[in-house]
Amino acid sequence: xADVLKAEGLSKSYKKGVMAVKxxxxxxxxxxxxxxxxxxxxxxxxxxxxxxTLIKPTGGDAFVNGxxxxxxxxxxxxxxxxxxDEAGAYKTMTGMDYLYFMAGLFSADKDEIDKYVNRAxxxxxxxxxxxxxxxxxxxxMIRKLLLSRAVMxxxxxxxLDEATSGLDVINALDIRKTIKxxxxxxxxxxxxxxxxxxxxxxVSDRVGIMAHGELMVTGTIDELKARYNAANLEEVFERxxxxxxxx
Numbered sequence: 001x002a003d004v005l006k007a008e009g010l011s012k013s014y015k016k017g018v019m020a021v022k023x024x025x026x027x028x029x030x031x032x033x034x035x036x037x038x039x040x041x042x043x044x045x046x047x048x049x050x051x052x053t054l055i056k057p058t059g060g061d062a063f064v065n066g067x068x069x070x071x072x073x074x075x076x077x078x079x080x081x082x083x084x085d086e087a088g089a090y091k092t093m094t095g096m097d098y099l100y101f102m103a104g105l106f107s108a109d110k111d112e113i114d115k116y117v118n119r120a121x122x123x124x125x126x127x128x129x130x131x132x133x134x135x136x137x138x139x140x141m142i143r144k145l146l147l148s149r150a151v152m153x154x155x156x157x158x159x160l161d162e163a164t165s166g167l168d169v170i171n172a173l174d175i176r177k178t179i180k181x182x183x184x185x186x187x188x189x190x191x192x193x194x195x196x197x198x199x200x201x202x203v204s205d206r207v208g209i210m211a212h213g214e215l216m217v218t219g220t221i222d223e224l225k226a227r228y229n230a231a232n233l234e235e236v237f238e239r240x241x242x243x244x245x246x247x
Contacts, residue, residue, distance in 0.1 A: 003027045004157050004189040005034075005051065009060030012046045020046040022213040023060065028157065031187040033179065035200045038210035039241055044193050045161070047210070051191065052082040052159055065156045081155040085162035087146055091135035095126055095145055098134060102149050116152040123178065124148035140171030147175055151182060158182075159191045164199060176203045201233040211241040 005028035012021040021043040028034040038044050049055045051062050053073040061068055067075040089098050096117075103116040121130065124144045134142065143164070151158055163179070164172035180203055182188040194200055200207060201221055208218040217224065217240055221233060230236045 007062040011059030024215045033190045035192045035204040042210040043213040079156040081150040082159045083150045095130035120148035120152040197234045209240045
């Protein structure tokens with residue numbers, strides 16, 4: 001399985017020498033769902049933003065589809081999509097107008113734009129509600145719209161931060177199933193971040209746990225539960241973040 005993402009010694013320091021991320025290395029394979037988790041302030045968001053080319057690393061590099069986030073950021077952006085937790089949509093637009101607007105940012109070809117939009121329409125499952133203004137949508141509807149927009153161009157790597165935050169069980173489950181289907185059927189790779197351990201355990205192929213700016217451990221769910229003699233991912237998480245050990 002080829003690596004779609006390869007992070008090599010990523011580091012980020014801010015003002016006054018504060019190290020938010022320290023020498024983080026990991027890979028995400030083609031069609032793999034990799035979750036990066038950790039407590040608040042662990043460095044997850046800074047790591048994700050470096051890989052998304054939103055901020056520059058102060059050390060190391062990462063390669064997406066073979067392109068450096070430092071020397072080839074434009075090519076990296078062509079290969080990824082990034083959906084942050086705080087993402088929103090234009091409330092005065094209808095859902096359909098929003099999808100066409102966003103598709104037009106990726107292509108000037110009408111047929112290709114139609115293909116992107118049709119794919120998003122089929123994926124989001126909003127039906128006739130797409131003809132209504134987004135301002136009248138529930139949070140779950142907006143999140144489904146945003147996810148379908150994020151993956152309608154078939155990116156090599158989809159980066160999702162708190163993809164189901166604040167959603168009810170049914171809407172959250174729909175989005176998790178969509179992520180797993182895109183991975184299994186289309187070979188799309190995902191880098192996820194979430195505080196929901198049940199979600200991570202359900203959807204992820206591998207997990208990386210960060211604490212104090214460092215990547216403490218990586219592995220499959222089963223590997224980590226066996227290593228830490230834990231019944232579930234929450235117990236693994238607790239034991240890792242309270243330990244000074246890096247593996």
